[in-house]
Amino acid sequence: MTSSTESGSTQGVRAVALKKSDLYSSLWKSCDELRGGMDASQYKDYILTMLFVKYVSDKAKTDPNSLIDVPNGGSFDDMIAVKGNKEIGDKVNKIIAKLAEVNDLQKVIDLADFNDEEKLGKGKEMQDRLSKLVTIFQELDFRGSRAEGDDLLGDAYEYLMRHFATESGKSKGQFYTPAEVSRVIAKLISVTPETPRSATVYDPTCGSGSLLLKVAAESRQGLTTYGQEKDNATWALSKMNMILHDNAIADIRKGDTITSPQFTTGDTLDTFDFIVANPPFSIKSWSNGLENEFGRFEHGMPPEKNGDYAFLLHILKSMKSTGKAAVILPHGVLFRGNKEADIRKQLVKRGFIKGIIGLPANLFYGTGIPACVIVLDKENAQSRTGVFMVDASNGFLKDGNKNRLRSQDMHKIVDVFNKQQEIDRYSRIVPLDEISNANNEFNLNIPRYIDSSEHEDVQDLYAHIHGGVPNRDIDALSASWDAFPDLRRQLFIGNGQSGYCELTVNIAEVQQTILDSADFTRFYEKALAQVDKWYGAHRPALESISSDTKPSELISILGDELLAEFRNAPLLDEYDVYERLMTYWHGVMHDDVFLIMNEGWLKAALPRKTIEDKDRKISETPDLVIGSGRNTAKYKADLIPPALIVSRFFAEDQARIEDMTAAAEDATHQVEEYLEEHAVEDGLLAEAMDDGKISKALAMTRLKDAKREHAEPEEIITLKHLIDLYDKEAATKKLLRECQTKLDIATLTQYGHLSEIEIRELVLDDKWKTSITNGITGEVTKLTHNLVARIKQLGERYDATLGDLESEIEKLSSKVALHLAEMGLK
Incomplete structure (x- = not known):
């Protein structure tokens, strides 16, 4: 390599392990291979x-x-x-x-x-x-x-x-409650950062302990932790997990919670401030060996072959008089009859059930059936006048063969539940008299009280016959008209029929009309201004990231403030905006923060040699490749991509390279066009073809033969021109490679010359802010596309009236009759 290359490799390179996300992936692959x-x-x-x-x-x-x-x-x-x-x-x-x-x-x-x-x-x-x-x-x-x-x-x-x-x-994945569900449950039972460590949390079916740890982590000081687990190996996992998370004094005991509860005083169950659980669903053998009921079944004995209510009643009995609990159970507990219906009636009448949250199907590892979270609260139970219900079954992301709650789904569930916020087709407070009336009889099945199904898109027969878009369908887009108040008048005008309008522009022009409107410009610019305001308020905190930063607290503040900023924005759903931030956080920003925390801004910004490890199945795609052959050096820029360095310091060089790239593509295109014209059967280049192809070498060989054979002058001229085109293409590409190599070397060297101020600007402004802003404005674009698609659908649906179709049929029938007559047929 050249001296400048060597300078770049010594001044601008760091040696460091894989970034966090890649490390986990390689760890799993390595372990799995040895399995x-x-x-x-x-x-x-x-x-x-x-x-x-x-x-x-x-x-x-x-x-x-x-x-x-x-x-x-x-x-x-x-x-x-x-x-x-x-x-x-x-x-x-x-x-x-x-x-x-x-x-x-x-x-x-x-x-x-x-x-x-x-x-x-x-x-x-x-x-x-x-x-x-x-x-x-x-x-x-x-x-x-x-x-x-x-x-x-x-x-x-x-x-x-x-x-x-x-x-x-x-059947073997039940030792683990998905982290997303654990985080939701931890926030539903009123544990706050200020909750004292003396407060107790208990999980009677604690598995590997992940749910307990998530709840304890909600308090800055942690909580006093108790758990019981039946499976010996899983109990051991839980004990290790507690030590791994600096909670070695957690009291995790072994045994069957129903038949042999470990937290008792005499014949009385011990009680706790907070309880969380993800018990095995509908276990049939729950009562095998049951001798002491510990007063748990005062509200009714669960059915012999289904243990869901056995766990629920155990949890209820283990709650203090002001205790809170959240339990994951199958939906059947909400509506099954007989003994379970009797127990459910007692729990509702006594006000123990604060709320119910319906979750998406296929979230859990032991089963694919949908589950719900039942939130119990003994505090002020007697004065409770309703049950707060949330239907969150439609909010998820498909992830491989499982579904997964997104960040926005988790935050929305928690916000809505804790604020008892009623949202159409998502959540409502259901009065006890509605639950207990003759129609429902204490059936708590969520669809009885919340209709979350998609509204049917009803077609209008009158509009199909007479034309026009029904005002009813246009009114249904009210959220869009709130965001774009003048746009409706621009797009629709009355057509003389009461309750119907017609488009003022061609269907093909709808999208451009919206994008060109003053309403859209104002809406887009306001969204940009909101992002600027939010990011500006938090830039100092991002700039001061250090080894003492707590990433979970940092992103929590950023996310909550972004939600607040967009909460009252028309059309935009604040949780969709929040998801754009969280997607970027999980995909890029979290790794960046981790890198800065561990290495500092200056060192984290330096590229490093890529890792090529055959044993660990790791082969990183390089961001910069310097040199060739044995002297090739490959570099990974984890924090600052080379494109950002080039954009800020070498914009003119990049512009020249883009011009050269266009010239190289044009040279290649000229070769291809010339070959298409002459490299055909009986064409002037037919003699030079080999398997339908002509390389420069073949063209030169044929040119020598053609001159020796005194071939037609046109063929010789054509071959010379093709060789010239190949030479031009090669020269253009060679110049492009040389310029790109110089730029790559300069870019690598520039990393070593960056000041800390420049690094912060590149990361905070050019990378993070730009990426987050693009994500959020992408949400604006998506909503606009949805509006365009709906207006086009309505316009096309009612564009052709019945009269138009009849007229077209008459024209076509006349044409057919004319053709038949010309053929001599009647």
Whole structure:
């Protein structure tokens, strides 16, 4: 490479690990590849145990107050030391056993047998597999991990759990409640950042503990945490999960919650401030071995073959007099009859049910059926006069073979429920007298009270016969007319028939008419101004991102303020606008913030050599490629894409390259056109063709032969012109490559010369603000397209009247009769 290239590579390059999102992906791929034929529900025990040992070992090196003691011979470093050892399986078991013994974690972290030949292979196969597994975790560094849900560890654990749940099949994925659902539930039960740590939270079917942790995280100080889990391996996962999230003192007990509740005082259940649960749906064996009811079934005994209400009543009994709870249950609990109907009636009459939220189908890993969240609240239950219902079943994103709540769906559910906000076809407070009347009889099935179905698009027979667009259909677009108050008059005019209008422009001109209107310009500019105002208010906070930043709090403030800014905007749905921000946050901005926090602005801005790791199946697409052949150097610019550097510092060079690109494309086009004209059968270039193609080499060979054979002058002239065109194309492309190489080198070098002020401007303004603004204005464009599509649909629907069709039929019939007559037929 040239000296300038070398300068760029030394001044403008950093060495750093993969960005956060890619790290999780590579971690999963690596682990999954080593799984072999083992079921994911079993393999997770190996992976998560390894993650646990690595984390506590790293933490012990930097935190003298760590609650977990890592002894000699019981650390991850000891695992590294046995890589490649023939007895690695047995030695890893002993390392984990030592760590477990010192910390009283027997039967918690030592459940996975790392010397199991049936699962991990025999001899060399096990040796290689475990050695590679240790290597994968060896490359991770958790010493700076804060376990706040924004850190490497918390997100890596979440990522792995979700993937194991997805891979584990229908009956084995119940150890994990999707993080999106957990976040919603955590915010429905009145836990606030100010809630004291002394407040108690309990999950009677806690699985791996993810739901409990999400609730506890709602308070800045955390909560006093209790849980019970029946499955031994899942209970162990929960214990590890609590330690991984700095909640080692959480009290997680083992056993069946219904037949053997662990949190009792004598014959009385202990009570808690907050309860959350995602119990197994409709379990048939819930009462097997039931001896003591603990007063749980005072409102009725659940049916013998369905345990949904057994869990609900257990939770109700475990609530303090002011306790709050949120429980995920199948929709059947809302409307099934017999014993369940009797219990439901008692709970409604006593005011225990504060609200019900209907969720989309196929959210959970153990089942595809739709579920609901029942929110219980004993505080002021006797004075409760209704049940707040939300139908959130239509708000989701399809993600592979599952559905997933989007950021906007989660925020909307929480906002609407906590504010008890009534929205047409989405939420309402249903009075108790409506629930209890003769028509409903305490049936709580949400569609009885909220019609969320799409309105039928009724066709107008009169308009089909006489023409005109019904005013009823135009009035239905009132939200658009609120946003564009003069546009309706521009597009529609009365046609002399009461209740009907006609378009003032051709259907094909509707879109341009809207885009050219003063209304649209004002609307678009106002949206831009709102984004500018919101971003300007938060730019100082973004500019001051440092190692102390808490990303979850940062995006929470940004998102809430954006919602507030667009809450009263006509036509635009504030949650759609919010989703544009959150999509960018999850896709790009979160990684950027993580990078800045860990490396600082100056270092994070530098490109790095791309990672090519065949063992870990990682092959990054480079942003810059310098040199060629053996001297090729590939670079990844994680924080500032090269296009932003070029746009700010080398705009003129880029403009010249764009001109050269156009010239190169034109030269190629000239070659193609010339070949199309002459490289045909019996054409002037037919003699030079080989398999229907003519390269420059073939043309030159034929030219020599043609001159020697004294061929027709026209052929010789044509061949010379083709060769000239090929030369012109090659020269143009060569110049383009040279200029692009110079620009790439200059761009790489420029990274090393950026000041911190320039870096902040590039990231904050050129990257983040521009991307977020484009996303939000894209929402404006989408809404405009929807309006255009609807107006065109109405215009086309009623464009041809019955009379027009009859006239057309008459014309066509006359033409047919004329043709038949000309053929001699009557």
